[in-house]
Amino acid sequence: MKMNFLPLDYKTFDFERKNYMKIYGRDEKGKKICVIDSCKNYLWAILKEGLSDKKIKKLIEKIKKIRIKKVGRESKIEAVEILEKNFLEKKVKALKIFVTNYKDLHDVADNLGFEEITKRRGYDLGYITHYIIEKEIRPLRWYEISGEILNNSEKFGGLDSVLDVDFCVDLEHSKEIKEEKYSPMALAFDIETEELKIGKGKILMISLVSENFKKVITWKKINKKIKGVEFVEDEKELLESFVDSVKKLSPDFLVGYYSDGFDFPYLIARAKINKIKLPLGVSFNEPKITRGRLPSVKIEGLVHIDILRFIRITYSQYLKSETLSLDEVSKELLGKGKKKFELDSLRDEKEVSWESFFEYNLQDSILTFELYKKIWPDLYEFSKVTENPLFEASRNGLSKSVESYILHNLKKFNEIPQRKPGDKEIISRREREKYKGAFVFEPIPGFYKDIGMFDFTSYWPSIIVSFNLSLSTFFEKKEKNSLEVDIENKKLYFSKKPGFFPTILNKIINERKKFKEEYKKNPSPIKKARSNAFKLLANASYGYQGFYGARYYCPEASEATTAISRKYIKETIEKINSEGFRTIYSDTDSIAFLLESKTQKEALLLLKKINKNLPGIMELDLEKFYKHGIWVSKKTGEKGAKKKYALLDYNGDIKIRGFAVVRRDWCKLAKELQKKVITSILKEGNYENALNYFKKIVKELEERKVPLEKLIIKTQIKKLLREYKALTPHVVAARKKIENGEEISIGDLIEYYIGEFPGEKLIRDKVRLPEEKGNYDIKYYLTHQLIPAVENIFLIFNLDIKSIVEGNKQGNLNKWF
DNA sequence: ATATACACGGATCCCCTATTTCC
DNA sequence: GGAAATAGGGGATCCGTGTA
Numbered sequence: 001m002k003m004n005f006l007p008l009d010y011k012t013f014d015f016e017r018k019n020y021m022k023i024y025g026r027d028e029k030g031k032k033i034c035v036i037d038s039c040k041n042y043l044w045a046i047l048k049e050g051l052s053d054k055k056i057k058k059l060i061e062k063i064k065k066i067r068i069k070k071v072g073r074e075s076k077i078e079a080v081e082i083l084e085k086n087f088l089e090k091k092v093k094a095l096k097i098f099v100t101n102y103k104d105l106h107d108v109a110d111n112l113g114f115e116e117i118t119k120r121r122g123y124d125l126g127y128i129t130h131y132i133i134e135k136e137i138r139p140l141r142w143y144e145i146s147g148e149i150l151n152n153s154e155k156f157g158g159l160d161s162v163l164d165v166d167f168c169v170d171l172e173h174s175k176e177i178k179e180e181k182y183s184p185m186a187l188a189f190d191i192e193t194e195e196l197k198i199g200k201g202k203i204l205m206i207s208l209v210s211e212n213f214k215k216v217i218t219w220k221k222i223n224k225k226i227k228g229v230e231f232v233e234d235e236k237e238l239l240e241s242f243v244d245s246v247k248k249l250s251p252d253f254l255v256g257y258y259s260d261g262f263d264f265p266y267l268i269a270r271a272k273i274n275k276i277k278l279p280l281g282v283s284f285n286e287p288k289i290t291r292g293r294l295p296s297v298k299i300e301g302l303v304h305i306d307i308l309r310f311i312r313i314t315y316s317q318y319l320k321s322e323t324l325s326l327d328e329v330s331k332e333l334l335g336k337g338k339k340k341f342e343l344d345s346l347r348d349e350k351e352v353s354w355e356s357f358f359e360y361n362l363q364d365s366i367l368t369f370e371l372y373k374k375i376w377p378d379l380y381e382f383s384k385v386t387e388n389p390l391f392e393a394s395r396n397g398l399s400k401s402v403e404s405y406i407l408h409n410l411k412k413f414n415e416i417p418q419r420k421p422g423d424k425e426i427i428s429r430r431e432r433e434k435y436k437g438a439f440v441f442e443p444i445p446g447f448y449k450d451i452g453m454f455d456f457t458s459y460w461p462s463i464i465v466s467f468n469l470s471l472s473t474f475f476e477k478k479e480k481n482s483l484e485v486d487i488e489n490k491k492l493y494f495s496k497k498p499g500f501f502p503t504i505l506n507k508i509i510n511e512r513k514k515f516k517e518e519y520k521k522n523p524s525p526i527k528k529a530r531s532n533a534f535k536l537l538a539n540a541s542y543g544y545q546g547f548y549g550a551r552y553y554c555p556e557a558s559e560a561t562t563a564i565s566r567k568y569i570k571e572t573i574e575k576i577n578s579e580g581f582r583t584i585y586s587d588t589d590s591i592a593f594l595l596e597s598k599t600q601k602e603a604l605l606l607l608k609k610i611n612k613n614l615p616g617i618m619e620l621d622l623e624k625f626y627k628h629g630i631w632v633s634k635k636t637g638e639k640g641a642k643k644k645y646a647l648l649d650y651n652g653d654i655k656i657r658g659f660a661v662v663r664r665d666w667c668k669l670a671k672e673l674q675k676k677v678i679t680s681i682l683k684e685g686n687y688e689n690a691l692n693y694f695k696k697i698v699k700e701l702e703e704r705k706v707p708l709e710k711l712i713i714k715t716q717i718k719k720l721l722r723e724y725k726a727l728t729p730h731v732v733a734a735r736k737k738i739e740n741g742e743e744i745s746i747g748d749l750i751e752y753y754i755g756e757f758p759g760e761k762l763i764r765d766k767v768r769l770p771e772e773k774g775n776y777d778i779k780y781y782l783t784h785q786l787i788p789a790v791e792n793i794f795l796i797f798n799l800d801i802k803s804i805v806e807g808n809k810q811g812n813l814n815k816w817f
Numbered sequence: 818a819t820a821t822a823c824a825c826g827g828a829t830c831c832c833c834t835a836t837t838t839c840c
Numbered sequence: 841g842g843a844a845a846t847a848g849g850g851g852a853t854c855c856g857t858g859t860a
Contacts, residue, residue, distance in 0.1 A: 543822095545820090547819080821860100
């Protein structure tokens with residue numbers, strides 16, 4: 001029987017010594033399918049150069065005798081082939097050694113300590129990756145499949161009878177077909193609990209939201225029927241009803257927000273306390289917590305997606321939110337936040353308004369569901385492009401995604417995969433000296449008019465491609481016809497023959513370009529997502545080569561990349577200046593210059609001219625023309641501050657970089673003041689209104705009219721409290737919270753304000769938590785927040801705010817108020 | 818362990834010197 | 841008068857958070 005199939009989730013299992021893959025997915029009508037398949041398991045043994053056929057034959061005989069005995073199974077060498085392959089671009093003779101069970105590849109590799117073998121590779125990909133590469137049955141693509149339908153079959157020990165699917169197929173043939181219609185169904189959920197510590201208090205309620213479906217389940221009894229709220233007897237029934245609901249709806253994805261870290265661990269802990277199971281999986285198995293640095297919760301046949309994880313990887317750098325809380329992220333991405341509810345009222349049962357608590361709980365699932373819909377196109381593309389199943393694609397870091405993309409593309413280059421670095425290797429890589437990075441131009445502080453901004457598109461990736469910089473193209477020493485890269489007092493050499501890494505990267509860049517253009521012509525979320533996915537991969541590929549955990553680690557390539565980037569940006573600056581423009585700032589891949597007496601048209605002509613002479617795929621682009629811009633001096637000294645500027649374009653939009661406005665470790669009052677001052681100066685070209693505004697805010701501060709909320713300073717705890725060498729205000733605040741019985745963990749954002757404590761010198765001795773009542777320290781906020789936020793901006797106009805304020809205090813200068 | 822380097826600025830740490838305190 | 845305590849300056853270091 002033939003059917004169409006969309007793979008969503010992959011899970012391995014063993015049967016009679018061999019290992020198999022169960023692929024869960026759907027057909028175009030939404031029927032649940034489990035496909036059972038297997039693939040050949042093998043590793044590579046790269047042979048010493050110049051071995052005679054006779055020696056190779058003897059070696060193969062020796063290898064064939066290897067047996068791996070494990071509890072419950074025995075692996076043997078099924079076959080050995082000899083093939084011409086490439087390894088890091090070099091032609092090699094290699095043995096392809098087939099083994100019974102994938103899990104034993106590692107042990108076989110350990111038994112290959114023959115002197116004829118120089119390297120052993122391909123045993124550390126992970127079975128899912130290995131399988132997808134081998135069989136080319138990729139996640140989120142459509143296949144026409146055929147095979148034996150298992151229905152109470154004896155095959156695989158009666159496996160199909162315990163699977164909650166419509167069809168279970170023992171796969172015979174598959175071929176990729178064009179896209180079919182079926183959009184996976186997602187179910188969002190959220191729990192509310194008595195305590196925040198995992199498993200400490202009871203779970204009060206669980207909400208579930210999907211397309212056209214909303215429900216809250218609770219065991220709290222109130223004397224009222226509420227639509228959409230299901231009342232059960234106790235926590236045990238709550239958990240059972242949750243499982244039943246999920247089973248009944250039979251979604252493809254179960255979606256939570258921070259559910260890897262909170263909801264699922266909590267559910268699992270409470271199920272254990274209530275002595276019940278959570279049979280959410282397709283074969284009624286329970287969610288499993290996989291222990292990594294960050295625990296992940298996996299459910300067989302039901303893809304658990306923790307949206308927070310994916311947002312952290314892909315969006316966080318583009319988000320303005322100070323934290324990645326559901327509330328803030330929803331506000332930014334959806335334009336609406338969480339419902340208000342005083343969780344503190346839980347301490348006093350009588351005050352709880354249960355009805356609004358249910359709504360609050362439901363709203364969290366609604367937001368989670370809508371966020372899911374928002375990120376789905378991106379996640380879909382990311383999974384498809386990197387060929388990682390959704391569970392992995394939504395959790396993998398960028399280095400893993402880049403690596404996965406490479407590994408899945410090696411076949412075309414006849415390349416044997418490089419192995420992961422071992423522990424020792426990682427340690428020594430981490431100790432390597434840092435190489436030089438980007439060039440940053442030191443600006444001259446001032447207020448500027450008529451500014452042009454150029455930037456190189458995908459600068460570093462385009463250099464890697466244009467100059468062929470990678471591990472496999474790197475030469476230890478000079479060879480004929482090699483590229484030479486000058487770096488301070490040494491030279492690095494690279495092959496000119498295109499290597500697979502730059503070739504693959506080139507493809508990524510081209511795809512990105514294509515989808516970006518397509519999106520511009522005919523916008524759709526999918527096209528935008530596709531373009532984004534490729535953009536992320538391109539940007540991360542530079543970092544990948546310098547990352548100590550990378551298979552294709554090559555700091556020399558990274559070093560060469562940045563060296564070339566410095567050379568070209570400096571040359572471009574020269575060029576721009578020599579044509580009558582004046583460069584005022586540059587950072588990494590962008591150049592800001594004054595038009596001086598030239599026109600925008602002339603700037604664009606110059607752009608064309610520069611592009612003509614750029615090598616390879618390197619390209620300079622117009623970022624924008626700006627009406628006004630400001631650059632300020634550093635806190636200490638006359639020098640211009642780098643990575644700090646503000647620009648006003650001809651539409652009246654303002655772009656602010658580096659200033660306190662965009663930093664979360666300044667209080668709101670100072671940030672708002674700074675934003676007003678920058679905006680006013682940029683738009684009006686003078687400081688009159690800005691100064692008046694500053695005076696107004698200072699007055700409000702001194703009259704104690706500023707609400708506490710605007711004075712809160714937020715700082716993150718980045719390591720264990722005892723590891724801090726310096727006792728900073730935020731560490732003191734964190735300790736206070738611990739004294740209050742709160743728990744502090746790495747990543748927590750600590751909020752505090754500076755209170756009035758006459759006599760205390762150190763700021764940390766004046767730290768108060770928001771809930772601690774008392775006066776704020778006027779002097780601190782004036783001299784440590786308001787003045788530093790704006791003094792360098794006014795200094796552009798030679799206005800020394802600090803002495804004016806001090807003078808005003810002494811009452812001998814122009815009174816303000 | 819979970820992409821890279823460059824950069825700013827706040828706050829504390831720490832050493833040095835000058836001044837004050839104490840006997 | 842001399843030793844010990846204290847204050848204050850200033851560079852080094854720690855720390856968090858940006859830009860690219």
